[in-house]
Amino acid sequence: MIRTDALTKDFVVSRTRTVHAVRGISLDVAPGELVAVLGPNGAGKTTTLRMLTTLTRPTSGSATVAGYDVVTHPDRVRAAIGYVGQGGAGGASQVVRDELRTQGEIYGLDRRTARRRADELLEALDLTEQADRKVDSLSGGQRRRLDVAVGLVHEPSLLFLDEPSTGLDPHNRANLWEHVLRMRTAAADPMTIVLTTHYLDEADTFAERVIVVDHGQVIADDTADALKADLAGDLVTLRVAAGDAAALAALAERAPGTRSVRVGAPEADGGRPVEIRTADGPGATPGLLRAADAAGLAVTRVDVARPTLDDVFLGLTGRSLRETGVQGGDEPPGEPTTDLSGTTTKEVLA
C-alpha cells in the first residue's frame, strides 16, 4: 500500500541553513495495516506524511502510495487516500452536513452518492445530532470526528491521520478511537491507517506496528510488544537491606537473561532497590529469588514492570520521549522509565 525508498526532505531556510527534516526513510506498509509513527517533536513525522499525501515534494528518494508515485501521479494518490491533518478540515461557517456533502462532491461523487455518504458518516461518527449545526459550534471532540468523516468521504482504502487526538481529553480520545476502529473494520477490506501520534499509549494500544522516527530517520519498526521485548525488556526490582544490595546486584548480573543491573538510592527504611532489566521478568524472578535465598540475602519486596514504548525510545536514544513533549497519556503512573542500558553494576556502585 505504501512503499518508500530513501525518502528525504530538506527545507532551505536561509542561504546558510538547511533543515534536513527527513533523512532517507524506507518503508513498506501492507494493505490493512494500522501503523503508528512515533517520535519526538521535530523528528520528521509530519513532513513524511505530507510527502506521502503529495502535499510536499520529496527532495530525493521515491514513494509509491496506493500503487502511484507521489511525484508523477499526485492526483491518483489523492483520489485513493484520506488525509486528516493537524489543522482541521472544513469551512468553519458551513453547516456540518453540507460540509460533508460538498467535500464528497469535490472528490467527484455525484450529488446523490455524496448525500448518502454524508448521512452514513454522520451516523457512524455519532454526528447526526450535530448535522444541522455550524462547524465552528462543535466541541473539540465533535470537530475532530468531523475531520475524520471528511477524510473518509470518498471511501479511501488508505487513511492518514496526523496527530488525530492531540488536544482531546482522555474521554474524547477514547471515543474518537472507538469510531475510527469501528469504521476501519466495517469496510469490506480493512482500511490501511497510518497515524502520527504524541501519545505513547495510543501507539501501544491501537497500532499493529510502531515505526519510531528520530532526527528524520526510522530507528525502530516492529509491533509494540516486539519492540518492548527486544529493545527494552522487563524491569524486576528486588529490595534488600542496603548492605546486601551490591552482593545481590553481582548475583543478578550473572543470572540468565539479565541485560543490565542498577542499584537505586538507599531508602528511608534502610532498604535499597536493585533494578534488573531482563528479557522475561516474570520468568526470571523465581530464579533470582532462589539465588538470593541461597546466598543468604533476604529480599523484602519484589516488583515486576513491563516496559513502555518510552523505555524503548530511551534504550535506543538515551533520551525519554516524555522529555521531548510526547505524552504518556493513560499509561499507569509510576511505570519505571529509568534507563538501565549501558549501566553496569560497577559504575552504579562506584
Ligand SMILES: Nc1ncnc2c1ncn2[C@@H]1O[C@H](COP(=O)(O)OP(=O)(O)OP(=O)(O)O)[C@@H](O)[C@H]1O
Ligand atoms: N516548511 C518548513 N520550513 C522549514 N523547516 C521545516 C518546515 N516544516 C518542517 N520543518 C522542520 O523540519 C523538521 C521536522 O518537522 P516535522 O513537522 O516533520 O516534525 P514532527 O516529527 O512532525 O514534529 P511534531 O511532533 O512537533 O509535529 C523540524 O525541524 C521542523 O522545524
